[in-house]
Amino acid sequence: MTLATKAFAGFDMDGHHVRVVVTDPTRVTDAAAFARAELDAACEVFSTERPTSELQRLNRSFGRTVRVGAALADHLRIALDAAESTDGAVDPVRDASFRELEFDGTAVRLPGFATLDLTATAPAVAVARVAETVARRFGCGVLVSMADHVAAAGPEPVQGWQITVADGADRRAVTLASGSVAVTREAADVARRVAEQAAAAVFAAA
Numbered sequence: 001m002t003l004a005t006k007a008f009a010g011f012d013m014d015g016h017h018v019r020v021v022v023t024d025p026t027r028v029t030d031a032a033a034f035a036r037a038e039l040d041a042a043c044e045v046f047s048t049e050r051p052t053s054e055l056q057r058l059n060r061s062f063g064r065t066v067r068v069g070a071a072l073a074d075h076l077r078i079a080l081d082a083a084e085s086t087d088g089a090v091d092p093v094r095d096a097s098f099r100e101l102e103f104d105g106t107a108v109r110l111p112g113f114a115t116l117d118l119t120a121t122a123p124a125v126a127v128a129r130v131a132e133t134v135a136r137r138f139g140c141g142v143l144v145s146m147a148d149h150v151a152a153a154g155p156e157p158v159q160g161w162q163i164t165v166a167d168g169a170d171r172r173a174v175t176l177a178s179g180s181v182a183v184t185r186e187a188a189d190v191a192r193r194v195a196e197q198a199a200a201a202v203f204a205a206a
Contacts, residue, residue: 011036014049016147020134023141023157031138035130039146042126045071046118058108059115067107075122076103082121090120127151128181141178152178 007025009032011018018039020032047053054072068076079092080103091098096114103109110116128151131144135154143152143161152161161176 013039013146014043014047018144018146021143021145021161022134022138023155024138027138027140031134031140031142034137035134035142035144038130038133039126042071042122042130045069046075046122046126048117048119055116055118058110061108061110063110063112065102065107065109073103073105075118075125076108076116077105078125079116079118079121092116092118092120123147124149124151124181128153135178143176149181150176151181152176154178 007023007028008019008021009028010020011032013036018036020028020035022028022031043050044053046055048055050056054069058066058068058072076092079090080098080101082090083092083098088097088099093101093110094115094117096111100111100114101108101116123146127144127146127149131142131151131153134142134144139154141152141154141156141161143150143163145151150163156178159175161178163174163176164171
């Protein structure tokens with residue numbers, strides 16, 4: 001996925017390239033630094049790539065009940081809602097079913113040696129929230145992309161947010177509206193639907 005604009009900065013995080021695009025070129029450096037810090041904090045919550053993330057600590061609980069922070073609890077609620085609405089097609093629990101997980105809003109008990117993977121929902125929600133936060137903080141339009149997820153917020157460029165989506169050999173231009181999330185076909189179709197619904201709920205609550 002490529003982005004057509006001049007005011008952008010990029011960096012790598014957890015093996016993925018992140019790009020921050022803003023409508024005000026004078027704000028791009030500060031906006032990218034802020035986005036990096038926000039995404040880093042988010043990844044410390046739900047990343048499966050970081051052994052020190054809160055999620056990975058929970059994954060080492062082996063059947064014990066563990067109290068989780070508000071951010072992880074929020075992401076887990078979104079993931080479980082996605083699992084419920086798709087009748088388990090998007091299930092964050094590995095080696096078991098989401099229906100076997102015990103979660104009261106603040107504490108979690110994973111069944112046996114099962115683990116959690118929030119990849120289907122958490123990155124899209126995080127990117128959407130960071131885009132919205134950057135737009136409010138710096139008073140400009142912003143587009144944030146990470147891996148397969150792209151979110152836009154704030155005032156749009158004159159020609160809108162123009163992105164090029166590559167789906168195998170097929171490439172096509174797409175206009176992304178502020179307040180929305182795009183996910184490439186490499187992510188499962190059902191995961192895309194869930195991510196868009198989750199991001200819509202984030203913006204509606206903002």
